[in-house]
Amino acid sequence: MAKLAGVFASSHAPLIIRGWKDVKPANQRELTSSLTELGRRIKAAKPDVLIEIAPDHWVNFFINNLPSICVGMGEEHEGPAEPWMKDCPFKKITGHPKLANHILQTALERDFEPSVSHHLTLDHGFCIPLWRGGLDPLPPIVPIIINDLEPPYPSVRRCLQWGTMLAEAVRTYPEDIRVALLATGGLSHSIGEPTMGEIDEPFDRECIRHFEKGDERPLIDFLNERLPTIGNGAAEIRNWVAAHGAAGKRGFELIGYCNCPEVYVGCGFASWDVAARA
Amino acid sequence: MRDYWLSKLFFDLQSSPALGDEYRASRKKILDRYPLKPEVRTAVERDDVAFLASRVNPYLLRFYFVVAGMSEADFLKKVRTAGADAAARSSHG
Numbered sequence: 190m191a192k193l194a195g196v197f198a199s200s201h202a203p204l205i206i207r208g209w210k211d212v213k214p215a216n217q218r219e220l221t222s223s224l225t226e227l228g229r230r231i232k233a234a235k236p237d238v239l240i241e242i243a244p245d246h247w248v249n250f251f252i253n254n255l256p257s258i259c260v261g262m263g264e265e266h267e268g269p270a271e272p273w274m275k276d277c278p279f280k281k282i283t284g285h286p287k288l289a290n291h292i293l294q295t296a297l298e299r300d301f302e303p304s305v306s307h308h309l310t311l312d313h314g315f316c317i318p319l320w321r322g323g324l325d326p327l328p329p330i331v332p333i334i335i336n337d338l339e340p341p342y343p344s345v346r347r348c349l350q351w352g353t354m355l356a357e358a359v360r361t362y363p364e365d366i367r368v369a370l371l372a373t374g375g376l377s378h379s380i381g382e383p384t385m386g387e388i389d390e391p392f393d394r395e396c397i398r399h400f401e402k403g404d405e406r407p408l409i410d411f412l413n414e415r416l417p418t419i420g421n422g423a424a425e426i427r428n429w430v431a432a433h434g435a436a437g438k439r440g441f442e443l444i445g446y447c448n449c450p451e452v453y454v455g456c457g458f459a460s461w462d463v464a465a466r467a
Numbered sequence: 468m469r470d471y472w473l474s475k476l477f478f479d480l481q482s483s484p485a486l487g488d489e490y491r492a493s494r495k496k497i498l499d500r501y502p503l504k505p506e507v508r509t510a511v512e513r514d515d516v517a518f519l520a521s522r523v524n525p526y527l528l529r530f531y532f533v534v535a536g537m538s539e540a541d542f543l544k545k546v547r548t549a550g551a552d553a554a555a556r557s558s559h560g
Contacts, residue, residue, distance in 0.1 A: 251478050252469055272484055339524050381525030383550020421525055
């Protein structure tokens, strides 16, 4: 049977790439340090496959067809299409159809009906943490897109359950492989809104405290109450919630947090100690 | 509510660098391909951020004005003003 070897989360602010020269040196050092440590921990988990959860920034989907959750089961995926990601080393990204199919089967048995894609383009949301975390060469990736961009969003509760289901799918996968999970997005930021550029560090810190405590109900209540009141980018914390569910709702450890106005994002990086699972 | 064809225009422009080049060369030529409502087309032609902001996803709005060549400082100023105007309208019932 497969083993869940690690669970991780990371911000993916585009300006880490296309505005890096304008980031203050102290913030550059902090972001580099956190992304390097994130990459080190992922590599230390020795994953044979990486499940990666990220939003789609209007690359694969549009409002004529907008799945809440999509599982990528292709043999291969495209690297990022954004012109400013042209130096990203990942042009083609190998998938893992067998694990993806097992995830889909498990999801259907657990009353989820996700969308399916046999060929996704993995935008900066997927690729910045992999690139800046130094994960080259990449393990095969099962990409999962959660709609964090355009309301209505899947509920926080459902995202937690989705993560719990992913852990079950890994545990029941009938090959002896190591699987890690990386969720990307958040923490607080606002894009294209009147509040663009605002970072709500108190919200981010409280959010982190909820992940550290681990309890399901307070985390869900906090996010249900606060997400509608702050910038749209924080909707991506749903992906962290899915990771929290996969980790069994315990073992959260903050790698680093950087309130970085130059990239418009309260950047967070974390891992969950999956050995802490019951 | 989302304006579908406005959203489609913005989506297409951010998906295709070549279309973005064409658009910067001749907005009219590209706009003629989309069945935009007259008031929506006028807002696009006037870079009316406040009008457009209420009709498209904010990420698409931001991408669009990058493609259209508006500076980041100008966009930030306009989108923040749009928010202040909306708040003022709301407080006046």
